[in-house]
Amino acid sequence: MSQTKRTISEIAFELGFNDLKHFRKSFKKQFNELPSQYRVKNHEDIQLNS
DSSP states (O other), X not given: OTTXXXXXXXXXXXXXXXXXXXXXXXXHHHHXXXXXXXXXXXXXXXXXXX
């Protein structure tokens, strides 16, 4: 997710979620942060490790 320019909505629909709210809730339950938070945090990690 941190290595693509696709929107979080596009990723959710590609994964079979028809409801973005449900995707966000499921993602938060699994990863303990929202998809947008995950994207920002991991994008920064990638830049620091490059």
